[in-house]
Amino acid sequence: MTLPSAEAEALDPRPLHARIAADLREEIMSGDLAPGSKLPSTAQLKIRFDASNATIQKAVQLLKDEGLAVGRAGAAVTVRENRQRTVRPAGSLTPAADGAAYPWLSEAAERPSAARSTLLAVEEVRVAGDVAGALGLPEGSPSVCRRQLISINDEPAELVSSYYPRDVARGTALAEPRRIRGGTPTLLAELGFPPRRSVDRVSARIATQTQYTALRLPGDLPVLRTLRTVYSDGELPIEVTVMVKAGHLYELRYEFAPE
Incomplete structure (x- = not known):
C-alpha cells in the first residue's frame, strides 16, 4: 500500500527517492519482482509514487548501487539474477x-x-x-x-x-x-x-x-x-x-x- 504523499512525508521523513527505493527493495527481496524481471517503467513509477522523473531515477540508482538492479540509461532496468x-x-x-x-x-x-x-x-x-x-x-x-x-x-x-x-x-x-x-x-x-x-x-x-x-x-x-x-x-x-x-x-x- 502506498500512502498519499503528504501523509507519507509526515510519518516517514526520508527523502522521497529513498522511500521509493525502500518499497521497490522490499518487492525485490520478497520475490514480488522476480530475478530477471523488468522494473516498472519510469512512467509507471511516476504515477504510482506521484514523483518526478529525477526522483524516480535517483530511487532506481540506489537499487543499482546496492546490486539489486542492473541496467543502463535509456534501457530497461531489471532485477539482478541470483542476487539475494x-x-x-x-x-x-x-x-x-x-x-x-x-x-x-x-x-x-x-x-x-x-x-x-x-x-x-x-x-x-x-x-x-x-x-x-x-x-x-x-x-x-x-x-x-x-x-x-x-x-x-x-x-x-x-x-x-x-x-x-x-x-x-x-x-x-x-x-x-x-x-x-x-x-x-x-x-x-x-x-x-x-x-x-x-x-x-x-x-x-x-x-x-x-x-x-x-x-x-x-x-x-x-x-x-x-x-x-x-x-x-x-x-x-x-x-x-x-x-x-x-x-x-x-x-x-x-x-x-x-x-
Missing part, C-alpha cells in the same frame, strides 16, 4: 573435506569455487559484552580470536570473528594464522570438544565503520548480526562467533520440527 542468497546456519556445523570449501559457503554460491574465506587475523584479545557473556567468562578474560572475510563471486559477503577460551585454543591450530582443514567443528571434535548444540541470536544493526568498509556497503543500510554460541558436552561454551552480512542481500533459513 539464502543461508542455512545449520550448515556451518558440517565438516568440510580437506581442501574443499565449507559446505555452507558452497551452498550460498552459484558454484563451489566461487566461495572463499580470507583469514584476516588470529590474535589474543580480551572479551567483553555479549561475547564474554556467551562464553561464560568474566569481562576482560583472554581469548583467541580468528577474524575472516567471506567472499562469494569475488564480492565481500560476511565479516566473521570467532572467539575461543584461551584454555581451549592455546597450543592448537586455533591459535595459528592458517586455514584449519575441515573447519573448526572437525578440529574442536579432535581436541575433545565435539560441537553438540548451537544457539543463534540474530539482530539488525547499522554497520560500524569497519563493517561498512570491509563489506563495501553502498549506503546506510542495516546489517544482519548473528551471535552464535557453540556448546560441547555438559553445555560447555567452546566457540562464540559474530557474523555480520549485508542485510539487503541475505536471508537466514532456520528449520524446526515439532518436539
Whole structure:
C-alpha cells in the first residue's frame, strides 16, 4: 500500500527517492519482482509514487548501487539474477573435506569455487559484552580470536570473528594464522570438544565503520548480526562467533520440527 504523499512525508521523513527505493527493495527481496524481471517503467513509477522523473531515477540508482538492479540509461532496468542468497546456519556445523570449501559457503554460491574465506587475523584479545557473556567468562578474560572475510563471486559477503577460551585454543591450530582443514567443528571434535548444540541470536544493526568498509556497503543500510554460541558436552561454551552480512542481500533459513 502506498500512502498519499503528504501523509507519507509526515510519518516517514526520508527523502522521497529513498522511500521509493525502500518499497521497490522490499518487492525485490520478497520475490514480488522476480530475478530477471523488468522494473516498472519510469512512467509507471511516476504515477504510482506521484514523483518526478529525477526522483524516480535517483530511487532506481540506489537499487543499482546496492546490486539489486542492473541496467543502463535509456534501457530497461531489471532485477539482478541470483542476487539475494539464502543461508542455512545449520550448515556451518558440517565438516568440510580437506581442501574443499565449507559446505555452507558452497551452498550460498552459484558454484563451489566461487566461495572463499580470507583469514584476516588470529590474535589474543580480551572479551567483553555479549561475547564474554556467551562464553561464560568474566569481562576482560583472554581469548583467541580468528577474524575472516567471506567472499562469494569475488564480492565481500560476511565479516566473521570467532572467539575461543584461551584454555581451549592455546597450543592448537586455533591459535595459528592458517586455514584449519575441515573447519573448526572437525578440529574442536579432535581436541575433545565435539560441537553438540548451537544457539543463534540474530539482530539488525547499522554497520560500524569497519563493517561498512570491509563489506563495501553502498549506503546506510542495516546489517544482519548473528551471535552464535557453540556448546560441547555438559553445555560447555567452546566457540562464540559474530557474523555480520549485508542485510539487503541475505536471508537466514532456520528449520524446526515439532518436539
